[in-house]
Amino acid sequence: MKKFMNTAETMVAESMEGFVRAHEAFVVFGTGRKCIRRRHLTPGKVALISGGGAGHEPMHIGFVGKGMLDAACFGHIFTSPTPDQIASAIEEADTGAGCLLIIKNYDGDVMNFEMAMEMAADRHRIETVVVSDDIETARTGEGRGRRGVAGTLVVEKIVGAAAEQGLELGELKRIGDRLNGRIRTMGVALGGVTMPQNQRPTFSLNADEMEMGIGIHGEPGHSREHFSSAEAIIRHLCETISADISIQPDTKALLFVNGLGATPPAELYLAYYAAHRFMEERMVHIERALVGTYVTSLDMQGLSVTLALLTDEEIALWDAPVVTAALRWSP
């Protein structure tokens, strides 16, 4: 697939410039463009910081703002931000109450965020929440546990709302860790990811094929299967998710259908319809919904389904006001 770009080298920087210009009412670049942070920080509030490789937009930059993140660091395409970038974000965003780093579980991200913690540890109180919602990684035996994917948004929203309410660092970490245990995501791709460097897909699929258990970095999925109806695809995702998590009668949940970059809204809503019916049959009460393109893998045609089992308190935090580029509401 073609891309709207100039050069692979400048693509991320130009996109970030556009983002900051479009949302300058509430975001600015940090010093040296090492992160994007809130224009106005709240003294005494625990700072929430996340980040990761570029190519997943609007995550995480689109989640910076009141009620969610204080700062987000971005690396090159699918490449972790450097420890120096993350340490700089900590330096800028911490107003005295400490920092919570929300990290997607990938080796590079975990390593660089931990190095940044060490660099900043003598001047800042820092805790981490590592998100690992992707159920497919465990099966592929990649070793380091499950990947963090679309469910990261849910952690950032709910912990972000709790931080806004003034909760302290240790409590925010507990909320994030508990929540991560109750979120599951599984994705499917109908096509590969076109890398900016060579304009070629990372893997090719025939017209009758799809990749199940896809991640968000252009890597192949868990298994290649025959392309089938949306109903069959979504039921397979939902079956796998619901087999992996303990659903009690009257469980309340957020159901989130996420586009991976090139899937239009009409198809996402159609997928949501199938997922919603499935969950209702299983007696899951879908109390909240999110449908849209939030956590992408460049221009991948595909989607993921996320189920997050929520307590009433977490639902209230989900509903709490948020002013970011990608999520914006008030009660």
Add this chain to the structure above:
Amino acid sequence: MKKFMNTAETMVAESMEGFVRAHEAFVVFGTGRKCIRRRHLTPGKVALISGGGAGHEPMHIGFVGKGMLDAACFGHIFTSPTPDQIASAIEEADTGAGCLLIIKNYDGDVMNFEMAMEMAADRHRIETVVVSDDIETARTGEGRGRRGVAGTLVVEKIVGAAAEQGLELGELKRIGDRLNGRIRTMGVALGGVTMPQNQRPTFSLNADEMEMGIGIHGEPGHSREHFSSAEAIIRHLCETISADISIQPDTKALLFVNGLGATPPAELYLAYYAAHRFMEERMVHIERALVGTYVTSLDMQGLSVTLALLTDEEIALWDAPVVTAALRWSP
């Protein structure tokens, strides 16, 4: 391109079901599923109604809610809703202050909305605003004037805010007509639209080609050109737009980069950066920005740039609270 779908016949209905389930807090189906309307109508407020063929989601259903539309009718893919559907929406949404129909300028839409007006004229006061922001149609000499495309969102938001403030029908029509005269849109496609019936693109582009002046119904554009850098593409769109509209010194504007369905957010922000720089060079004050996938042409890979010259009053109406699936904010 493959699609997440079951059958071409049920695709629109299933997608609409998913939409209503995801946003049931503020939208419901109208009687007989002839439209999607606000769950709670405001007695005494002029009803704003729009609609068009399906395949453009989130437009118009995603603009139904407080501060924007009262009801939206959807047809089959790229096919106008029937006069019966539109008349039914008028019947349900008009709470006594009359109806303003916001119509994209396409023969089928104009004809069917006008027939619905005739059907409802004895019981309802009705006015229309016909949106015609696409600058490319005039050149192709298709006869009926310019098409209504992404700029329709701007009209629906601003007139919607004015309706919420209690303005009467005639005044809302004047606001809409005046505004339409100051909005210009131009689009570009890097690939064709895959029709659900046959899973084939409506036109094919080679790897080194793009379609300039594209519409939103899978029709070919104004000219086929060599694919080039984002900078060159966006400057061409912006040049054409700014040559077509009278920009005074210190003109204030909304700049809107819209994805046509399969273009990821990172590329839209990169395009926004180029468009923003262009407009700044021309001394246009970009007071407000919108970047995202709002007015689609199924799974078309492409984007459009919209420039809307706004008065301070119109900017205030743009900023007014809105609670819809696609646009949601409060001051």
